[in-house]
Amino acid sequence: MRLVPIECIKEGSFLARTIFDENGRTLLKEGIKLNTALIKRIKSINIFSLYIIDEYSYSDIEDIIKPELRQKSIKIVKDTFSNIERIANYIFDSSTSSKDKNLLLKEREGYLKNIYDVALELIDNISANKNILVNLVDIKSMDNYTYQHCVNVAVLSLVMGVALRLPRSDLQDLCIGALIHDIGKVCVPKEIILKDAELTEEEFNIIKSHPQKGYDYIGSTTELSSVAKMIILQHHEKQDGTGYPFGLTGNEVNPLVKIVAIADVYDALTSDRPYKKAATPNEALEYIMANVGTHFDINYVDLFTKIIVPFPTGTVVKLSNGEIGVVEETPPNYPLRPRIKILKSPLDENRVGSIINLLKDLSLVISGIQYEV
Structure with a gap:
């Protein structure tokens, strides 16, 4: 799953974490398929970012407390x-x-x-x-x-x-x-x-x-x-x-x-x-x-x-060479050097699907988070 600003969420994505109202009651349960009406409803209650599951990010992340x-x-x-x-x-x-x-x-x-x-x-x-x-x-x-x-x-x-x-x-x-x-x-x-x-x-x-x-x-x-x-x-x-x-x-x-x-x-x-x-x-x-x-x-x-993991598993990021990938794993003590699976590459289409380990490939850095792929 990945955290996305609500204006960048596409129809057909799935809600990855349950939304509660101000009294702790469930408003929308995780797993529901999002459409324009639901996204508009969520925004109306002053929630402007959501965790979603889509074709780029499907793994779950557990909260540190229940x-x-x-x-x-x-x-x-x-x-x-x-x-x-x-x-x-x-x-x-x-x-x-x-x-x-x-x-x-x-x-x-x-x-x-x-x-x-x-x-x-x-x-x-x-x-x-x-x-x-x-x-x-x-x-x-x-x-x-x-x-x-x-x-x-x-x-x-x-x-x-x-x-x-x-x-x-x-x-x-x-x-x-x-x-x-x-x-x-x-x-x-x-x-x-x-x-x-x-x-x-x-x-x-x-x-x-x-x-x-x-x-x-x-x-x-x-x-x-x-x-x-x-x-x-x-x-x-x-x-x-x-x-x-x-x-x-x-x-x-x-x-x-x-x-x-x-x-x-x-x-x-x-x-x-x-x-x-x-x-x-x-x-x-x-x-x-x-x-x-x-x-x-x-x-x-x-x-x-x-x-703190600044790029949690499932985050879609842009690399300094222009490639776009999804974070697969973050090594302990090296939060800025995760392993990344390449989703798009302007350099070589054959690199799509390959794994880049930033802990070893020191020539690359993450230049930012990519919300739209």
Whole structure:
């Protein structure tokens, strides 16, 4: 299967991954044959890329976590975000009685306990997965973006944490913090989050307030560790001090935050947003590598480049010699040098069907992803 922008999908292709609505219910099941009406319907719910199976790419790619666990996690994050703001508003309201505040605090602890429980499930699921290479980007709808994004950031962060062989206590802090790192966005007006044009300075300042707001919403809870709270507060800090809210540098930023920061940017870049189309996995990886030392810690970026597959199996690519091929396999630790089966060749028709190993043929590189063949 391969990931294709919706405007490049041809009739007769088959949907490779099930599409869910914002409540986790199945809208279109994998395997359905796509036609113009279905493609138009999918686009109407603000989904602009799909995994498909066609004549060029038929192999499957497994998600690093079970699909039902992904949907369960998204629902729990959504329920938590939807209720934390309501609870916080009442708690901070001076007219709310002490008795009601205690009840609200207990309710908040219940939602955060659900986050804790699903974090343990994610840790067990990923720790048991022998293949820690990330081959997929998660397809998100605009309406459910924040919740899906938080789950994906948690998954990516955990994969890095497991690769680092972090102790379970650190994995718990890492996962819980990542799952709710954007909880402060519940205070940002939806029209700003979904704006399809450049933000004004005032609007961007509102966006920049979300780490502090999120920390304020859950700062007093005993259900979260101080490290999980730091992930909420610091996830937009950068190595060179140009981040926010405090402009921290280098070692002033918690190490687990540095992991989440990379996962956060990678998932955001590879997601369709109202103001821009998704970057390809290789473009997102190149951006992160280009910002080592300024935005990101080199040690964690080095690790990230070893677990992310920028050209997943089934991706149709164009080579530097003009040939078009489909990725067959990616060797560990060499994500930019996969084995490729040639589909079209302007050089020699006899090369069609042959296998090129970029790990051995160093004269060739992948020049880009090819959506239309």
